[in-house]
Amino acid sequence: MFWFFCAALVIIVGLAILTPVWRTRGDNGAETAAGFDLQVYRDQLREVERDLTRGVISAEEAERLRREIGRKVLEADRRAGEESPAARRNSAGWIGAVLALALLLGGAVWLYEREGVPGMPDLPLAERIAAAEAAYDSRPSQTEAEAAAPVPDRGEIDADYAALIEELRAAVAKTPDDPQGLALLSMHETRLGNLEAAITAQRHLIEVKGPDATAYDHLMLVSQLIEAAGGLITPEAEDELARALQLEPQSAQGRYMLGLLQAQNGRPDRAFPIWRDLLEEGPADAPWIAPIRAAIPDLAWLAGQPDYTPPKTAMPALPGPDADAVAAAEGMSEEEREQMISGMVQQLESRLATEGGSPEEWARLISALVVQGRADHAGEIWGEAQTRFAAQPEALEVVRKAATEAGLAE
Template sequence: MVFWILISFVALAVTALLGLVLLRAHALDEPPAAYDLRVYRQQLSDVDKDLQRGVINESDAQRIRTEVSRRILAADAQLQQQAQGGTQPKALSGIAVVLSGAVLLLGTIGLYWQLGAPGYGDMGLQARIQAADIYAQNRPSQTEMESEIPPLPPQEIEPGYAELVEQLRQTAAKRPQDAQGQALLAQHEANLGNFIAAYQAKETYIRIMNGDLDPKDYGELAELMIMAAGGYVSPEAEELLDRTLQLDPQNGPARYYYGLLQGQLNRPDIGYRIWADTLRMGPKGAPWITGIESQIEELAFRAGVEYSPISPAAGPAAVAPTVVGPSADDIEAAQEMGSQDRQEMIRGMVARLSDRLATEGGSAAEWAQLIGALGVLGEGTRAAAIYSEAKTRFAEDETALAQLKAAASQAGLNP
């Protein structure tokens, strides 16, 4: 309320000054030219006094009289012109004062109503930090936020891939202690947009592994929970991010989500520092770096920082992954095996390759190798599902797509 009174008073004061200027001509008893005449006449009398005191000589006195007389004639002509002409209308001046006051007062209030925060109390820095801490302690949980997220629209899924994922669900349910099966289930549920099911499978995987984990496992679980909550970083996800950064302070995805969390907690100052440091760490082109670059300018604005673009550090040169295949020892051992044992050996290698691609990703050559191997094993449905997933992963790489298509053709598919 104090602010409203203040801006109203300032607007009224400016209006009063404008009104004083507009109405000044009506408030004066005489026009300005009459005042000028009195001044010039006084100057003429002062010339005679100065001449008598010897301050000036006769020639100077004559020059001054001539100049002052000229000014008296000009002022008298101006006075006659003002007396003959019309004066500023009082009604028009009054209307101008009222309109100016209305524009200033209403315009000031209207601008603040649109750009300011009416009804919002004054909050200094310490008060804002305290409010952010209170919100951080009382913000919605993961479950509460998930209940408010509308269901995703149905996706178009190839029947073969949907059948494969359903089989994976059934297998994982029958083998609840199979860590690898839970990791695969989490990966494929995420691919389908079933983020709640995905992070639940990831939680099971972490529980089975019982601490024998990579720091990124906690970060991946946090990311799945954040996706399930529509981008909201819940207290549960925050704990996982804290654990990830304690084990690996340089973890890029975790640093991205931690900066996002600080923005959600109304601490853009902390979030900006985290994101700025992460940009400097790089590597350029990483998914989390791209996400930061698209949002950091807005976060800097909220933090009151004059943002200058930060160039991410270049990452190490990418090394083409090696396609995993049977070693020389594997080939020698396979020659001594029976047909059935050799088939089981091949299936084992294919399974290991499939698991690694699902959890860690790989090159187009590796995906093509997996598709071809499944075709040789007669698993055409599974090969089709893998081919569909691989096309999604390499949608922007024409060379990779051609390689995958060739492998699908060799596997007996109809790409």
Template sequence: MTFWIIATIIALLATAPLVLVLLRARGSTADDFGNTAIELRVYKDQLVEVDRDLGRGMLTEDAAKRARLEISRRMLEADSKKDQHTTKDAALPLWAALLVGALVLGGGIWLYTVEGAPTYQDLPLKTRLAMAQEIRETRPTQAVAEENAPASPPLETPSPEHLQLLDQLRAALATRPDDLQGHTLLARNASVVGEYRDAYTAQARVIALKGDAATAEDYAALADMMILAVGGYVSPEAEAAITQSLARDAGNGTANYYAGLMFAQTGRPDMTFQLWSRLLSNSAPDDLWVAPIRGQIEAVAFAAGERYTLPPLASTASPLKGPTADDVEAAADMDAGDRTAFIQSMVDQLSARLANDGGTPDEWARLISSLGVLGDTSRARAIWSEAQVIFGPDPTALATVRAAAQSAGIAQ
């Protein structure tokens, strides 16, 4: 209601001058007194010039007389214009002026009803907070979201061999439901190839088997897989996993990022900005959540009414994935042939990435360690030789790779 009162007052103030102008008689004056005075001064100056020219002998007495008569005639003409009366056009009737004003005012109201939002309600802070809470409490569950939302694309294109090995792992776990390492391996690798529903199901089993020993990372990984399974939507079930992660480690980066995303999706950009700005200031440039936060935080700050300038980001090499020590350990209970093939698949992917894009000392060390586990010492030795060339100028980096080479038995 306050809006309409203010808008009506502004509209009336804008229309009133138009009505007053229409009611006022409009006059036109035949003589411009300012121009007449200037014209008379010119003629007087001309008379003085005539007398001056006569004294110099430049004009004869008759010529001077004729010039004075002509100038005097023009002065009389100009002076006579002062006696002309001002003429005025008749003013509009009151009803006509008010009609024009009403048309202008009504036209403005009609335009607003067509192009504006006349039924939009005031949204004080209390109302907006209540609306956000309602959105949060009534948002779709994980199961409903999975029926309607596409999953996120896989982190990498899986090879047929990799998918076959995952099927074999599922079959093995069907007879060993309490195999913690097997479920850990399934959750991690199913997520990599984009099978997120199987991944979070396996991760939930990992948490159940660990019980009270489940870590913040375990719950953050569960939330991550659930959110990826529905293309980035944070369901109530994913929020519960986030809450469990933050209860164990309030600084967990993955959980804090997804908590901010949840608030953004439920109408609380202010909470999102608080979480993300703090997380961004405490993160390394290559942390996985840094890029998505930097791509969205300025829009979030604007929606939250915050003045924010995105700080520059130091360039860093993109992280490359490969088999970790946990992957190798988790594969230990598989059949010898399946375990070797599984690790070999991950090693080949890491090796191809390092050859094409390079990587960190830790990734080179991981590749050498994995080749050592596979018993491929000749290939591990070749990778070690290449690493010495690449990291030779950096003793610290070289020491990291050397430690892996020593563990693989190919370096002193």
């Protein structure tokens, strides 16, 4: 069917290009008109000779007619000489049109051979769904995905921070069932990039809590598994995601990951309604909004919703000092002004740690800490941001830019 439509389009395009040229050639008719005139004059000369033989006209009248027709023949011959260049130009135009059509079709074939898939058979919707299901069933395991994932470069670790982590590990080893110690160890191992240790600690934390484990606990483990697998949601991560959504079906972070799972496995028809609802619900500064907004136009088209228009929700301005604070700062000493700025940075850090925030706010916190000369702590925040946004490449890129400018990442 595909090649049938291609052939039909070739014929239509060829006719569209050649028909005007053909009409111009026919309308010009230079050679046809000259030949027709000469033929008429020859017939008139033969008619004069017949009339003379039958005695219808005299010899003098016949001679007069011959001279008159002869002048017309000469005039027609002169006009034929003038019309011949126009006919040649018309023929050249016809040849040029044919060459242009040949180049156009040849270029199309070359481009399709280079960029297209000539051997690809028709793929009806049922077959696409079947292929997506097959890809879903054949996903690599967590172990296989981790083995294939690139090893991230975490940079150097501050010696004091490394010493504190060693103390934390020793404390957890003494009290391995302490939920608070396990939660801290899981978080800090993730920051350090020790994802295997972080996953082990998080799994044990969930086991210790038992039925009291929260959706956040499971989602934390999902994020670690995804990051360790290079961004892929493996069957093991999906199982944890299902547990989180069972505990909290309306979890925005869990629904975002569910939409990502469907998108990764060739089901944009399932991913689109999930992400559409999240985008419309907001809030606009939620960390999943930016990656959804970037991907949803293509996702909507693939899901059969080409007319979908994302809501035009303006991103809120990042928090900062109000007019009164700015006015008060003008009368402060340098030390007081630094204390005010440090308080604002601390307030932002506390809010991001407890409530989360947009990637722009994480980027701002990293930049502010570097300006304050706290590059080591900024590196810790960068490590935590990588965990938080592991399943959101577009959002992570915003934070990565700030970390790169601060010399914390490459």
